[in-house]
Amino acid sequence: MEEENSGKNFVVFNSWKQRYHSGSHSLPNILNMHDRDAEFSNTLVEEIITFIQRASSILKVAMNKGIYEIDDLSWSANLLEKALNNIRLLSYAIKDDAPNSDQLSTDRLFISPTSVKMTDTYIKFDFPILMRKRRAGTKTHYYDLSLKEALNGMTIPSQYTSQNITMIFLHCYKKEHVNLVRKDHDNIDLKWIIDALNNYFFIDDGPLRTCLFQNSIVDDSDHTIIYLVPTSHLGEFLTEKIPEWERRREVTDSSESDPNLLPKIQK
Structure with a gap:
């Protein structure tokens, strides 16, 4: 991972609420500061995987029971939406997709x-x-x-x-x-x-x-x-x-x- 990412530049993220909290999923604002932030990116990836796994587990239990409760479906949708938000945020972190000064x-x-x-x-x-x-x-x-x-x-x-x-x-x-x-x-x-x-x-x-x-x-x-x-x-x-x-x-x-x-x- 270290070698693969050595050619990538990551922008530093900072919401107007001063900092990004792990587990908070409102999209922070992207500032035009090109710097590597691999730890932040890895945190996003870990959360994406966690959200998808949790949603998958909920749906598998419902499928095995043969009963789909609205609360289970709503919570699964919420988790998948959080994962999607993090995927968007991660895509903005790559230099080629982030705004530069021009x-x-x-x-x-x-x-x-x-x-x-x-x-x-x-x-x-x-x-x-x-x-x-x-x-x-x-x-x-x-x-x-x-x-x-x-x-x-x-x-x-x-x-x-x-x-x-x-x-x-x-x-x-x-x-x-x-x-x-x-x-x-x-x-x-x-x-x-x-x-x-x-x-x-x-x-x-x-x-x-x-x-x-x-x-x-x-x-x-x-x-x-x-x-x-x-x-x-x-x-x-x-x-x-x-x-x-x-x-x-x-x-x-x-x-x-x-x-x-x-x-x-x-x-």
């Missing part, structure tokens, strides 16, 4: 919000479209570093780090693209952006803390707007926004609609 400055790997707006009732991010269809082998975009840069110098109101937050994805498509775009609602970009924003705004990303809401509208360009709204103010926010969003969805029902006449999204 790649980090390109849109291909390093996506930044085009604008950020903070108010007392919501925070608004405008990103490139996040719902494009992703295929195996597609490069992953890295959001944490771009968010850190975008938020540099901004004072985040306390309610966004101390209250439950609802994250609203507003997927905006050009009229000509609405029926052509293959929307991927299990898109890995959405999962990464949730993890990235969690580092700055959420108490934690558990199901009782993080609420998600998604909607799609017609706009003059393809992009994704993300609103962060304290859950206590969500009703008021949606009461104001949904009528506007519904008007923009109705545009697609008329072939006579002129995309140049689309109402602009309120800033």
Whole structure:
């Protein structure tokens, strides 16, 4: 193993929560520091093997009993998902698949919000479209570093780090693209952006803390707007926004609609 890996360079991993804990399976952020970290990689491999073996054992016992309990199947799926996360993380550790200093400055790997707006009732991010269809082998975009840069110098109101937050994805498509775009609602970009924003705004990303809401509208360009709204103010926010969003969805029902006449999204 030592000889085989001698030509490989590994990047050092470091989550914004300061360090990676063995047994914790949220994906850490990948920093652009090329260094060998064979011990970390070996730990990932050992965990992958352990998760798969445990899932296999649970399923074998169920098969021998001839009874498949939902709890057994759920736990097996959870273990296999953890193994898959570690496999992804391990693949990013190899130099050829990790972002280098040149790649980090390109849109291909390093996506930044085009604008950020903070108010007392919501925070608004405008990103490139996040719902494009992703295929195996597609490069992953890295959001944490771009968010850190975008938020540099901004004072985040306390309610966004101390209250439950609802994250609203507003997927905006050009009229000509609405029926052509293959929307991927299990898109890995959405999962990464949730993890990235969690580092700055959420108490934690558990199901009782993080609420998600998604909607799609017609706009003059393809992009994704993300609103962060304290859950206590969500009703008021949606009461104001949904009528506007519904008007923009109705545009697609008329072939006579002129995309140049689309109402602009309120800033």
